[in-house]
Amino acid sequence: MDKQSINANDFKQEVIEADVAIIGSGAGGGVSAEILAQAGFKVLIIEEGPYLTGRDFKMQESDAYPMLYQESAARKTKDKAINILQGRSVGGSTVVNWTTSFRTPEKTLDFWGNEFSLKEHSHKKMAPWFAKMERRLNIEPWKIPANTNNKVLQNGAKKLGWHSETISRNVKGCANLGYCGMGCPLNAKQSMMVTTIPAAKKLGAKVLYQAKVEKLLIDKNKVTGCEVIPVGLNSKASSNQKIKVRAKHTILSAGSIGSPAILLRSKVPDPYQRVGKRTFLHPVVVSAALMTDKVNGYAGAPQSIYSDEFLWPKDDSMGFKIEAAPLHPSLVSTVLSQFGNEHFKLFEKFPYQQGTLALLRDGFSNNSEGGEVALDKYGYPKLDYQLNDYLWNAARKAFLTMAELQFAAGAKEVIPTHLDAKPYKSWQSAKKAIQELPMQKLKTLVFSAHVMGGNSMGADEKISVVDAEGKFRHLEGLHIFDGSIFPTSIGANPQLSIYGLVAKLATNLSEQLQV
């Protein structure tokens, strides 16, 4: 590894200095690092996970889940009802995401403007920032024909007269392998690890990795840096050593579970008890189908087609976005909740399976206030997210919709991911059964790959943690630039929403700071 990348375990000094310390190297931290380095600041990026690159990625779930995902890809909400997929190496979740890129929907930005007085981030004002990041990360509609897994979705939507469209992806030189979730071995995915972070390093930025930020250093009412603990590959402290990072300014970009956790551990002033509140997940339910011909759902761009037919319902119910679920053996084996021969009977037809998922747009109703991040007795964050009837109604509708779509596309069998579900052989029988399935936690399997909110942005200090510029309300010297400042979920895969908003906010900050 180059000289600017420092494993915290090898760093023997007590203090490291920078103009700007950036905590976290995912979508928010990566974009911030490049912009502030370009503005001439001495940047230090701090990342808890390991520094791995294309060379290290072998397209094996056995390595990828422990090394590249939080808690071996088995991070869960407090009651274990929702399994959360979240990245953890240099580049964060941008290293393992499926490259699906959407601008923040206009309706979402309108909602923020109306409900949180965030008019300065309107659709019109955000457009140039999304365009900038689309150019930076080579985001464009996928031109290669969709793989069969996505084609099923497209065919079903077409048959039923539902909306469907091609997804844009952040790739350059993509060979359509389909292993995005295990890290791209070709460095074709334009993650932070191959784009903004190397660019920031060329301008002098340093990366301190396997470095867990225990807490912010606070002097009177100003953040002056942070305290770092070197950790092993398992994210646990590897010694008693502590490193002090001294910085003129600190940017918190540790994501929607990590950022609130650092604020809570630092006991920052929080007069209205807003830190960690309104954390959103895009709760996901999955429907598996058995097709007549091979699907090979592991091969080809994981997501290239989507349907927004049900994203913005006319009534007050929770909308959902429909996408394909790429299929790799380890992950799929855990999603099919049967065991023994019953499990094997489903799974021996692995190449014939098709996966469809619905991500539910949480946070847009008084009935959807999200979850809350709190610390456990070891100081680790746990997200308490309660699934209520308002959400379950949407989940049931999503199961019905996905089954209808899969049968319309020619599925022989459909099985919703629910402990009481059986494989259903027709739309009629599936419909009848799904209407009866008890929508209950730990019976209905629920997943999330998009953790958002927790440090809400807003104009009213009583309901927000940061202002419209991302500045932490109750201390100087601290901005929060990541998905945690979203006041609701996005209603689409969030990476481009983070890139665009952070590009805008970090540029604004770089103009205010003095070198």
Added chain:
Amino acid sequence: MATRRQILKGAAATSLVAVTGVSIWQLSLSESQQLIEDDAYDYQFLTLDDRYVLFAIIPAMLGQALEKLEEKDFAMRLMQQIDQAIDFVTQSSQDELRQLFDLLANQLSRAYLAGVWSSWSRANVAAVSEFLNDWRTSFMNLLRSGYLGLHQIVMGAFYAQPQSWKAIDYPGPPKMNLTDSFYEQFEL
């Protein structure tokens, strides 16, 4: 009076030999016990008792998927994969898993003592299956979450291993043969 360890040993070996057509799980009782005990891998979380528990549960959890396996040390690699996955979860999740494994050890040894597993026969896989099904269909959130946790640990580790792929007709990732010079273009 048999210790819990001895009982677990018996229970584990029992289900190992119970499934037909399975190589590792077909080894003689003493051989399979020896394999578990001689495993020199530096386990971070799984104790010897935990590994006996897993050995008792794995054949019931995986069913016919085990039948296609040929390698003798595969079971050990599965344990190691499970151990690594658990090593990477947080301390509080590890505390919960410790409780889960202790509960399982007690349940299995009690069932064994109560004569649910009367003989070293196929019936023992059926008994473990029944127990798994009780948890899976329980009205208690805690037991269902225990089932789902165990399911995720065992299935996830098993199907991450290339040895399991033939049976599900998965060819594995493409071979890339990328050279150093390919990667140098991305580096500083």
